[in-house]
Amino acid sequence: MRQSFELLILGSSSASPTSSRNVSAQLLNIAERYFLIDCGEATQIQLRRFKAKFQSIDHIFISHLHGDHFFGLPGLLSSMHLLGRQQPLNIYAPPGLKEVMDKLNKLSDTRLNFPVQWHETSPGTSKMLFEDEKVEVHAFPLQHRIHCNGFLFREKKLPRKIDKFKLEKHKVSTADIQLLRKGLDVLNADGELVKNSELTIDPLPPRAYAYCSDTKYNEEVCGYIQGVDLLYHESTFLEDQAARAAKTFHSTAKQAADIALKAGVKQVLLGHFSARYRVLDDFYTEASAVFPNCLLASDGKLIKI
């Protein structure tokens, strides 16, 4: 079975929550690594509501320091603590957040029972934030009113798949599986060289997810997100509010679709909708006219990539 790569939307509203949409947060599961992306107020409530694995989150990425993207952090950490967490938590965030969180904890007499490892993101640059044997996460710059990062989550290249029947046929020992997975040729029981391509098949291509919130229309971002399987791109407004979008450093549905097209992604997911819109149909209509493979975020939506 293929390793998991799925995204749970925890909030799809910009700025303020509405009766049906909470503010920004997403939970991404790649191969059972749980990455929380942004953490607006009440994210811990959304996590419970959608039965997400609360304590499995070991990495939290904060795109920028507008309140709708991080005001849920103090409560989430407090609840993790109260629920007995002991394993470390990594937080990747712009400079300044650690200091305020320390002050909040001091003020509320909170001493977390688990270590928090803070990783400062750097304004305006691209940087690898996390890597293990299966996944890597990169930050890249977005253009917003304040320092803001997008994030790229990428599976590592999977090992080559072994055809076990062919191992027997070519008298190759199972001890050589690790070499075969890496793509190397091996010697068989008769001392003959057997080509890797005789014994293995190509693995599925690695998948990638890119998160772009908040940002004005900016084609430079395409270089960082080229060809990803799923692009989340904010679309705070519809195109008739393009002037307002530009002024507030946000994007319209059409602009999000334009970026998806230019970056050659496979699918685009719109979110971060302004609270002024009750019904979102026009976002789909506008974006899909430019880029048909388009989804709208809604709280609780699970997207398998």
Place this chain on the structure above:
Amino acid sequence: MRQSFELLILGSSSASPTSSRNVSAQLLNIAERYFLIDCGEATQIQLRRFKAKFQSIDHIFISHLHGDHFFGLPGLLSSMHLLGRQQPLNIYAPPGLKEVMDKLNKLSDTRLNFPVQWHETSPGTSKMLFEDEKVEVHAFPLQHRIHCNGFLFREKKLPRKIDKFKLEKHKVSTADIQLLRKGLDVLNADGELVKNSELTIDPLPPRAYAYCSDTKYNEEVCGYIQGVDLLYHESTFLEDQAARAAKTFHSTAKQAADIALKAGVKQVLLGHFSARYRVLDDFYTEASAVFPNCLLASDGKLIKI
């Protein structure tokens, strides 16, 4: 019609939210003054959910600085700002909160469009926090792990009620109504003294609500809350957890009822239930055995006093 005096429960859980209970917050309406009492995370969401008058809140009282009582403040203020608020907001809170809120606003590049007037509460003392022609609000000390205040909300004595038929009968001018309301005797058209008691009837007695969260069992509190119409008293645990309650400076359901009995209040409301309890029936059973006129808080419950 009698002026309003009603309490809306916005959260009834202690420490962490559960699937059915949010953390502490209550909205008290006395004569169209809206007082928010504590402001745990997601209070703004609860206000929307229960269709409360969001922007009518001019006074917020924070009992103490454990996160479940104030982590909703940054988001609430941000949304008030985004929704166009301009009128001043008063916040009554322990020392230190203003400084952290200022830092949060600076970090998130938030400049509120309305003035916030901060009023520091004083540890361990009783103090009048607010007064106008209809209501007064007092803080009084509770015994918790950190500095914590209870709050007493009291209607002012209502003016005497005029019997208009008797005004005519006794030839008293309507110009004298203000004097009569204050309880004074007046001269009639014939220059005769007419006793106030001939023309007016007693107003309804002023009502009072007391809020006690969080606190260990402490009989000294009875002096501040004697005879109130409704007492909210935390009951984080049931009596079989009395040792745990004492250790964490919380109360049990029985202890809350004991305080209600000793303070001679008319009705007691229990809340701040530990997340360990899914069903709350035992809280009612335990408390009502001591003090029958007992209610359990639940999110969205509206209590007319």
